[in-house]
Amino acid sequence: MARAAVQRRLTWRLAEVAAVIAETPRVRSLVLAVPDWPGHLAGQHVDVRLTAEDGYQAQRSYSISSAPDDEGRLTLTVERLEDGEVSPYLTDELRAGDELELRGPIGGYFVWQASGTDPILLVGGGSGVCPLMAMLRHRAARSSTVPARLLYSARDLGDVIYRPELDRLAAAGDGAEVTLTLTRARPPGWTGYGRRVDAEMLAEVAWPPERRPLTFVCGPTPFVELVAGSLVALGHDPGRIKTERFGPTGG
Amino acid sequence: MDETTTRRLDGNACAGLLRELFAHDLTAASGSCASCGAVAQIGGQPLYDYPDGPGAVLRCGSCESVLLVVVRGAGRYRMAATGLRWLEVEVGE
Numbered sequence: 401m402a403r404a405a406v407q408r409r410l411t412w413r414l415a416e417v418a419a420v421i422a423e424t425p426r427v428r429s430l431v432l433a434v435p436d437w438p439g440h441l442a443g444q445h446v447d448v449r450l451t452a453e454d455g456y457q458a459q460r461s462y463s464i465s466s467a468p469d470d471e472g473r474l475t476l477t478v479e480r481l482e483d484g485e486v487s488p489y490l491t492d493e494l495r496a497g498d499e500l501e502l503r504g505p506i507g508g509y510f511v512w513q514a515s516g517t518d519p520i521l522l523v524g525g526g527s528g529v530c531p532l533m534a535m536l537r538h539r540a541a542r543s544s545t546v547p548a549r550l551l552y553s554a555r556d557l558g559d560v561i562y563r564p565e566l567d568r569l570a571a572a573g574d575g576a577e578v579t580l581t582l583t584r585a586r587p588p589g590w591t592g593y594g595r596r597v598d599a600e601m602l603a604e605v606a607w608p609p610e611r612r613p614l615t616f617v618c619g620p621t622p623f624v625e626l627v628a629g630s631l632v633a634l635g636h637d638p639g640r641i642k643t644e645r646f647g648p649t650g651g
Numbered sequence: 652m653d654e655t656t657t658r659r660l661d662g663n664a665c666a667g668l669l670r671e672l673f674a675h676d677l678t679a680a681s682g683s684c685a686s687c688g689a690v691a692q693i694g695g696q697p698l699y700d701y702p703d704g705p706g707a708v709l710r711c712g713s714c715e716s717v718l719l720v721v722v723r724g725a726g727r728y729r730m731a732a733t734g735l736r737w738l739e740v741e742v743g744e
Contacts, residue, residue, distance in 0.1 A: 410670040445663070447667045461663075507663050509666075509678040510694060511679075621660065639691075643661060645660050646664075
């Protein structure tokens with residue numbers, strides 16, 4: 401199934417924007433209708449290509465945030481980088497009915513399949529939560545009861561992407577837990593974490609290494625390296641920690 | 652943004668580029684570093700990507716030796732893989 405999708409020749413195709421969802425002041429989710437979409441795995445990404453009138457092209461990779469279970473629809477969640485070349489167009493200019501050129505699904509490394517039985521630990525920094533959301537959505541769509549914990553670091557509550565949906569997933573009582581840490585500002589009465597992710601926090605939130613969780617870490621490069629390094633120092637098997645770094649530039 | 656700045660990403664970021672060349676996804680493949688022998692999946696290894704440059708450099712996460720260099724331009728690809736002792740691609744039955 402999915403393997404066939406991965407092996408198909410990678411070609412550029414036109415997607416139509418079905419809806420644009422404002423997630424936070426800087427983040428939009430683009431719901432795309434993609435004819436003949438071959439299907440994807442939770443955690444995969446697509447390459448998006450923009451072509452200017454003079455023929456100049458710019459290409460970026462974006463994680464798919466929707467579950468593979470949404471037939472024919474694909475959601476990309478894009479954060480606007482102020483001096484970016486591509487993301488401001490995607491977040492500010494694109495409207496329902498517009499077309500977008502993309503290719504995918506891409507990548508077979510940072511993926512989770514609902515057939516898994518090991519607990520999953522998901523650690524996201526900023527918009528690094530996007531591919532992890534695809535995993536949580538896939539887990540929910542398949543009624544998987546694999547224990548799942550998400551540790552999500554955001555600057556403040558207003559920057560938390562998918563917040564209402566994360567609240568619902570955590571309240572479902574099916575083994576999914578969500579822990580937020582707010583690094584820059586906390587609302588009055590906030591009782592959760594209020595600092596950058598560190599080894600102490602990971603020791604509290606992560607499954608103990610004996611549970612052999614499958615871990616996915618996504619975020620800016622320094623975040624990913626700190627989290628992965630800390631988990632290994634806590635005794636987790638490096639072979640069970642999958643990482644996806646994104647750079648501070650490129651937008 | 653300084654477009655000449657090197658971006659330190661990981662092998663995931665060159666999945667599309669490699670799929671232009673190969674029938675299978677190589678980021679899920681395991682490779683052995685020719686320098687230190689470490690075995691790891693390509694997708695998780697540090698990648699140095701030059702946004703306006705011609706290609707990408709993939710290094711070993713254990714010893715930082717160069718595993719793979721892929722360059723595209725002037726109507727051709729060139730790939731150097733001298734840093735990989737072997738590469739194993741799982742394709743199923």
